[in-house]
Amino acid sequence: MKRKMVSVLLTAVMAASVLAGCGNSESADTAATDAKSADSAAVAESTSAEAAETANTAATQAAGGSYSYAAGSYDGVKITMLNTKSEIQDQLEAAAEKWGELTGATLDVYTISSDAESPAEEIATKYAAGDAPTLIMGDPQDVYSICKEKGVDLSDQPWVSVGGSQYGITNNDKVYSFPFCIEGRGLIYNASAIEKVTGTAFDPSTIKSMDDFTALLDKLVAGGMQYPISVNCEDWSLAGHYMTQVYEMQNGATSLSNDLIDQLYAGTADLNSNPVFTEMFDTFDVLKKYNINQKDPMSADRDESGTDLAEGTIAFWFDGCWAWDTMQDSYDNSSNIGIMPIPVNDTTGNANIGSYICGSPTKQVMIDKEDSDEKQQAAAKDFLNWLVFSQDGQNVLVNECSLVPAFTNITAEATNPLAKSVQQYSAAGKLFPGYINYPSDHWQKVGAIMQQYLAGKIDRAEFAKEVQAYWSALKK
Amino acid sequence: MQREKTFGQKLRLYLMFAGPATFAFLAVVIIPFLYGAFLTFTSWDGISNAKPFVGLENYIAVMKDTDFWKSLWLTIRYMVISVILVNAIAFMLALLVTGKIRGKNFFRAGFFIPNLIGGIILGYIWQFVFDKALVFILNQIGIDSISMLSTEVGAFWALVIVTVWQYSGYMMLIYIAGLTGVSTDLLEAGKIDGCTDHQTTRYIVLPLMTQSFTICLFLTITRCFMVYDLNLSLTAGGPYGSTTLAAMSVYEKAFAAKQYGQGQTEAVVLFIITAIVAVAQAKMGKSKEVEA
Numbered sequence: 085m086k087r088k089m090v091s092v093l094l095t096a097v098m099a100a101s102v103l104a105g106c107g108n109s110e111s112a113d114t115a116a117t118d119a120k121s122a123d124s125a126a127v128a129e130s131t132s133a134e135a136a137e138t139a140n141t142a143a144t145q146a147a148g149g150s151y152s153y154a155a156g157s158y159d160g161v162k163i164t165m166l167n168t169k170s171e172i173q174d175q176l177e178a179a180a181e182k183w184g185e186l187t188g189a190t191l192d193v194y195t196i197s198s199d200a201e202s203p204a205e206e207i208a209t210k211y212a213a214g215d216a217p218t219l220i221m222g223d224p225q226d227v228y229s230i231c232k233e234k235g236v237d238l239s240d241q242p243w244v245s246v247g248g249s250q251y252g253i254t255n256n257d258k259v260y261s262f263p264f265c266i267e268g269r270g271l272i273y274n275a276s277a278i279e280k281v282t283g284t285a286f287d288p289s290t291i292k293s294m295d296d297f298t299a300l301l302d303k304l305v306a307g308g309m310q311y312p313i314s315v316n317c318e319d320w321s322l323a324g325h326y327m328t329q330v331y332e333m334q335n336g337a338t339s340l341s342n343d344l345i346d347q348l349y350a351g352t353a354d355l356n357s358n359p360v361f362t363e364m365f366d367t368f369d370v371l372k373k374y375n376i377n378q379k380d381p382m383s384a385d386r387d388e389s390g391t392d393l394a395e396g397t398i399a400f401w402f403d404g405c406w407a408w409d410t411m412q413d414s415y416d417n418s419s420n421i422g423i424m425p426i427p428v429n430d431t432t433g434n435a436n437i438g439s440y441i442c443g444s445p446t447k448q449v450m451i452d453k454e455d456s457d458e459k460q461q462a463a464a465k466d467f468l469n470w471l472v473f474s475q476d477g478q479n480v481l482v483n484e485c486s487l488v489p490a491f492t493n494i495t496a497e498a499t500n501p502l503a504k505s506v507q508q509y510s511a512a513g514k515l516f517p518g519y520i521n522y523p524s525d526h527w528q529k530v531g532a533i534m535q536q537y538l539a540g541k542i543d544r545a546e547f548a549k550e551v552q553a554y555w556s557a558l559k560k
Numbered sequence: 561m562q563r564e565k566t567f568g569q570k571l572r573l574y575l576m577f578a579g580p581a582t583f584a585f586l587a588v589v590i591i592p593f594l595y596g597a598f599l600t601f602t603s604w605d606g607i608s609n610a611k612p613f614v615g616l617e618n619y620i621a622v623m624k625d626t627d628f629w630k631s632l633w634l635t636i637r638y639m640v641i642s643v644i645l646v647n648a649i650a651f652m653l654a655l656l657v658t659g660k661i662r663g664k665n666f667f668r669a670g671f672f673i674p675n676l677i678g679g680i681i682l683g684y685i686w687q688f689v690f691d692k693a694l695v696f697i698l699n700q701i702g703i704d705s706i707s708m709l710s711t712e713v714g715a716f717w718a719l720v721i722v723t724v725w726q727y728s729g730y731m732m733l734i735y736i737a738g739l740t741g742v743s744t745d746l747l748e749a750g751k752i753d754g755c756t757d758h759q760t761t762r763y764i765v766l767p768l769m770t771q772s773f774t775i776c777l778f779l780t781i782t783r784c785f786m787v788y789d790l791n792l793s794l795t796a797g798g799p800y801g802s803t804t805l806a807a808m809s810v811y812e813k814a815f816a817a818k819q820y821g822q823g824q825t826e827a828v829v830l831f832i833i834t835a836i837v838a839v840a841q842a843k844m845g846k847s848k849e850v851e852a
Contacts, residue, residue, distance in 0.1 A: 208606040209815065230607055379706060380707055383691055383695075524818050525817040525818075532797075532800045533800070535799055539799065541800065
């Protein structure tokens, strides 16, 4: 315990010294933060007329926010960014180039293949090599586990007040990460395809329970859509997204409760008699029953599923708003596509189950302080500010990358139907957050068990038992 | 007259000829190995600055880690089957392309080409073959089938098939060298003494090329033990984690489960087992070698 305290203190001192160092450098962002309300100071900071113009437009854009972006000058500074959303790699590269022209810095964005590696593995490898990227985009739990030791304290950044403190990763009241986007997951539906088969208008809010859902599915089958659903076989989708909702919905899908997770660690949980587990897996059985890949569930292909849904071959698919990437080529703009909650026969008596979807900042960007010098850190901060407060940056987030930004000063409407859908839930306050502190191999190990359940190799009692065995074997 | 060299002279000579190689070997093999061995006594998570010393705890944990032993047992089965098939097929191919057929060089190049494709790409290509192409063809000719990679047994054999396809050409090359290295004098002498083709191969060629077998077996055994790239890109350990071979298990323990210390310990155990098998095999092979 004592040693822990010492290390916490040391980290704090180090963070403080790094910040002090930042203050001394000529970095524009610190200067700009000081001049929060003075637009003129921000303009004076700009190095070129073009930059000044951008800053001005950004200032008018940032309605309500008192900060306006002014590009700093970072000639010759080279930074790298780990991008773990491979589907927006091209857009980010273009954005990095644009920002580079403004500031003179070089930002090299690279990505990893999401099939082969998890962000956690990549981050650990890079730190082991002493070559960590300055900007690290990771899943929340990855950033959470290392931010205190490796991350720059970002509490003083201007975007903290417009959403950063709410959605970023905080530790000891310090903000350590930049929430890159809000993502929601749930059942993706194609309303137009459903209407075509059933002949009646489809309103996702009328599907209140699993029984409603099954009735609709039977109607679809009777109408000629033999298999209305696609179920992913990927471990991250099964255990990282579907199974996790069992933990996250324990408390009625509004606030997180760690009770079940604590019990699982302690080995005292009985998953199979847990009401949320039961209702979620009753619905999972329905998904399995109508699954288009049911002959060979383990060969499901996400690209195919996305195309099928966009074209209306299937009506439902459990995935998330990032799945837009798989559909955009086959989407013809006429279908009404959106995300709805997983319909369950709720026995917990909570009204929120069935009207909330899980949505949270799924990608967090932290700035490394271990392998990056002060100049690089300052440039990295500048890039993040550019994304939030400049018109070009906002354009990158919303239009180019089709994301739902986590910041209130960005008012632009999302550009694709899935993101729009998430934005609507967000505006209505109907998002429940994902839990960020899962064991880092949960999605892999539990995913393998859930794949067996999906393929019908084990029954639900065995599944529950093996998941419990996984948790109780962990060292907390 | 040759005078005895002093130690200094010997050292200088050694450094001049073997210095760079020794340095490289130290830097990329010996030092990382020792550092890795040190890490097995810590509970390092792979990313933090703290490396707490835990003594033999990791070794005890490895003994109890059923997942690791399961993957090691799987690796041994995979290794035995692959080694037999690779070498049998490679030797046949070598006999074929050193015999009296047309277009020898074309066939040699053809059989060797798979070895030029890297493991990752190879895995993705074959994944497509097993998942899509094969299923499509079988369904077209009326056989209702699912992807080989979706079943545990199928995925295991898929790994074996691709390994055989990848390495046979390479081993064939070594066998060709062995076959053509046998002096024609001996073959002619055998012929004069009335050997049939079969007898020539069995009693003259084979004993003289034992060395090739030793090399090929050594290479295939160690490669199969350590395979990771193919495993990752072809099956990614699936379905349901049933084809996680030892190297992948080590990697997952170290990086996905963030237990670097224990992962490193598993790597050391894997190294020891591989070393024992490979050295024993090389020793046995050596004792069978004959010279003309």
